[in-house]
Amino acid sequence: MQALTHRAKQVNRSPMNFWERLYLPAIFQGMSITLRHFFKRKVTYNFPEQQRSFSPVFRGLHILNRDAEGRENCTACGLCAVACPAEAISMEAAERQPGEEHLYREEKYAARYEINMLRCIFCGLCEEACPKDAIYLSETFAPSDYERKQFIYSKQDLLIPHPINEPEEYKKALGNRAKPEDKS
Amino acid sequence: MDNSLLAIDMALILEKLVLIVVVVFASLGIAMYATYGERKVAAFMQDRRGPNRAGPFGILQPMADGLKLFFKEEIIPNFSNKILFVMGPCLAMLTAIMTSAVIPWGNHIEIFGRSVSLQIADVNIGMLYIFGVLSLGVYGIMIGAWASNNKFSLFGGLRAASQIISYELAMGISFIALLMVTGSLSLKDMVLQQQTGHWWNVVYQPLGFLIFLICAFAECNRTPFDLPEAENELIGGYHTEYSSMKLGFYLFAEYINMFISSAVMATLFFGGYDFPFVDESTLSPNFAALLGIVALMGKIIGFIFLFMWVRWTIPRFRYDQLMYLGWRILIPLALFNMLATGAAVLYFHK
Numbered sequence: 447m448q449a450l451t452h453r454a455k456q457v458n459r460s461p462m463n464f465w466e467r468l469y470l471p472a473i474f475q476g477m478s479i480t481l482r483h484f485f486k487r488k489v490t491y492n493f494p495e496q497q498r499s500f501s502p503v504f505r506g507l508h509i510l511n512r513d514a515e516g517r518e519n520c521t522a523c524g525l526c527a528v529a530c531p532a533e534a535i536s537m538e539a540a541e542r543q544p545g546e547e548h549l550y551r552e553e554k555y556a557a558r559y560e561i562n563m564l565r566c567i568f569c570g571l572c573e574e575a576c577p578k579d580a581i582y583l584s585e586t587f588a589p590s591d592y593e594r595k596q597f598i599y600s601k602q603d604l605l606i607p608h609p610i611n612e613p614e615e616y617k618k619a620l621g622n623r624a625k626p627e628d629k630s
Numbered sequence: 631m632d633n634s635l636l637a638i639d640m641a642l643i644l645e646k647l648v649l650i651v652v653v654v655f656a657s658l659g660i661a662m663y664a665t666y667g668e669r670k671v672a673a674f675m676q677d678r679r680g681p682n683r684a685g686p687f688g689i690l691q692p693m694a695d696g697l698k699l700f701f702k703e704e705i706i707p708n709f710s711n712k713i714l715f716v717m718g719p720c721l722a723m724l725t726a727i728m729t730s731a732v733i734p735w736g737n738h739i740e741i742f743g744r745s746v747s748l749q750i751a752d753v754n755i756g757m758l759y760i761f762g763v764l765s766l767g768v769y770g771i772m773i774g775a776w777a778s779n780n781k782f783s784l785f786g787g788l789r790a791a792s793q794i795i796s797y798e799l800a801m802g803i804s805f806i807a808l809l810m811v812t813g814s815l816s817l818k819d820m821v822l823q824q825q826t827g828h829w830w831n832v833v834y835q836p837l838g839f840l841i842f843l844i845c846a847f848a849e850c851n852r853t854p855f856d857l858p859e860a861e862n863e864l865i866g867g868y869h870t871e872y873s874s875m876k877l878g879f880y881l882f883a884e885y886i887n888m889f890i891s892s893a894v895m896a897t898l899f900f901g902g903y904d905f906p907f908v909d910e911s912t913l914s915p916n917f918a919a920l921l922g923i924v925a926l927m928g929k930i931i932g933f934i935f936l937f938m939w940v941r942w943t944i945p946r947f948r949y950d951q952l953m954y955l956g957w958r959i960l961i962p963l964a965l966f967n968m969l970a971t972g973a974a975v976l977y978f979h980k
Contacts, residue, residue: 473944480675480943490679 505568505583508561509619510604513551516611519580522556529575534565552578559604563588563597584619645746653730653750661885662692664934668885671938699878707871711777718774719872719879725767726886732756733893734818736903736922740915748903748919749818756817757809760894761802764849767887768794771851771858774880775868786867789949790858793848796956797855801845803964804838807971808898811835821902832899837967839899841960846891848956851884853941857949892933893926900929 465471491498500506511519522539540557542550549555573582591597607615666681666689673680681688706715736748753759768790775787811834812820824830832839848855859867866872869880896902903922913921947955 473940476943477939480939483677484671484674486677488674488677488679492679492682 500585502585504585505570505573506585506587507563507583508566508572508581508599508604509584509606510556510559510601511580511582512606512609512616514609515548516608517547517549517551518555518605519551519578520556520559521552521554521578521580522559523554523577525575525577526572526581529571530566531569531571532565532567534562534567535572536560536562556601559601561599561604563599564594641744645744646750649746649748649750650731653735654727657727657730657886657889658882660889660930661882662696664885664889665695665881666692667934668938668941671935672942675939675942696878699875702874704874704876705871707778707780709779710871711779714773714777715871716876718770718777719876719883720770721773722767722770722883723879723886725763725770726883726890728766729760729763729887729890730893732759732817733890733897734821734902735926736919738915739919745915748923752816752818754814754816757805757815757898761798761805765794765798767849767883770880770883771868774872775858778868778871780871782864782866783868783870786858786860786864786870789860790851790868793851793855793857793952793956796953797845797848797960800841800956800960800964801849803961803968804835804841804845805898807838807964807968808835808842810968810971810975817897817902821897821904824901825904830899830901830904835899835967835971837963838971839895841964841967842899843895844955844960846895847937847940848952850887850891850937852888852937854944854947855952856941856946857952860946888934888937889930892930892937895933896926896929902926 513519522537524537524539527533527535527537536558537556537560538558539554542553542555568583570583576582588597606619609616669691670680670688672678681691684690684694706712731750732753734747734749734752738745738747740746771790772787775783775790778784808831809815811831812823814820814823820831847853851858857867858864859869861867864870869877872880903919903926905921905925908921911918
């Protein structure tokens with residue numbers, strides 16, 4: 447029969463000779479293998495202290511984006527909620543009042559914006575649906591918790607740090623996944 | 631001091647008491663850290679890191695494990711024989727520790743002008759004593775298994791009993807060959823012989839050492855001979871019904887047994903407290919004793935590592951293979967070794 451791979455090995459079924467029947471040589475061989483593994487570099491990451499880097503396409507926790515002046519991008523259009531296959535996103539819209547122009551970029555904004563991280567499947571469809579570059583998935587993943595209600599992330603949890611007041615945190619949260627600011 | 635048969639005074643009792651306490655606690659401590667070592671060795675051989683959360687490098691892990699065992703619920707099954715059920719782990723622990731009495735941990739030290747021997751009892755039949763206590767050790771397992779009133783436990787107990795009987799024979803015969811070479815049953819004499827002039831006994835008795843080593847593995851119920859607790863066929867074997875610290879005692883006794891048999895093998899075949907290539911008689915006695923303890927501990931740790939190394943390399947035997955190895959291979963081999971040694975001793979007129 448044609449072998450599918452070149453890794454197939456013919457098994458030797460001839461009776462064992464005296465040397466093989468002693469078993470001890472085979473045991474020493476096995477012990478040398480385990481000893482070699484003893485000194486091998488370990489592949490495990492010491493998780494909380496050491497974190498492995500994710501690839502740029504990793505889809506982690508959501509972030510609600512701000513523009514360069516620190517105004518929220520989200521206009522509560524609801525496209526993300528519609529696109530969400532897990533129905534994890536819910537929001538309430540509100541109208542921007544005069545004097546709030548430094549807070550919200552457009553006339554309408556999300557007064558309440560919640561994502562249930564237990565429902566979310568991190569597919570990234572909200573990110574694709576968003577016309578305002580307001581939501582995208584970062585490279586961090588949801589931390590564990592003891593209570594279910596802790597997993598309903600509100601606006602405070604999701605909003606990115608202010609780019610002018612907290613530039614370092616902003617940069618960190620932005621990562622290299624946010625799209626460049628090219629919309630008006 | 632008069633010439634009475636037993637020259638016992640207060641100081642002697644005191645020094646022996648201190649020695650006993652030290653040895654018992656040292657073996658408990660070493661057994662504790664052997665569990666940690668076992669987990670580390672297992673992890674490293676499987677390309678893992680092992681316990682590393684409790685304290686730096688996880689060195690507090692044994693305490694955490696012990697604490698956990700203490701806090702576990704204590705279950706004595708209704709259908710068990712309660713007295714025997716409690717007696718089992720106690721006996722296992724007792725016999726495990728008892729063996730340490732005749733092992734010379736070092737030569738002697740000088741304190742306040744007294745020469746204190748670092749051996750609890752230098753009995754002239756030391757090795758016989760060890761064999762005796764070792765074969766008592768199986769009673770802990772058997773009684774526990776029987777008292778559990780559980781068929782899996784009983785199977786484990788039966789296996790332990792027949793395994794120890796089978797391998798004790800080969801072990802004893804291989805020891806007889808060693809006895810012909812040394813001419814003494816006292817462990818101290820053997821160490822002194824190996825220390826002065828002679829090479830270590832393993833040079834004279836390589837085959838005997840191999841048989842002794844294999845039998846020691848079997849006596850300690852270590853892989854590949856851990857059939858009494860073969861967890862994939864017998865659940866937990868003899869300790870199926872045990873929980874909490876009673877289970878802890880059984881597991882602990884295994885590690886103490888490992889420590890003691892490492893000490894016995896180091897003493898019999900690897901010169902005991904003899905530090906290689908150093909003439910101890912030229913050193914001050916206290917320094918020599920310290921060096922001796924270090925040497926003995928090094929050898930013991932080496933053997934314990936060997937135990938673990940084998941455990942994480944070789945799979946368990948099938949029961950018929952175990953019996954075949956014991957009766958059809960090791961015993962004839964040990965008999966042959968005994969005869970050959972006897973002939974050699976006669977020929978060279980040792």
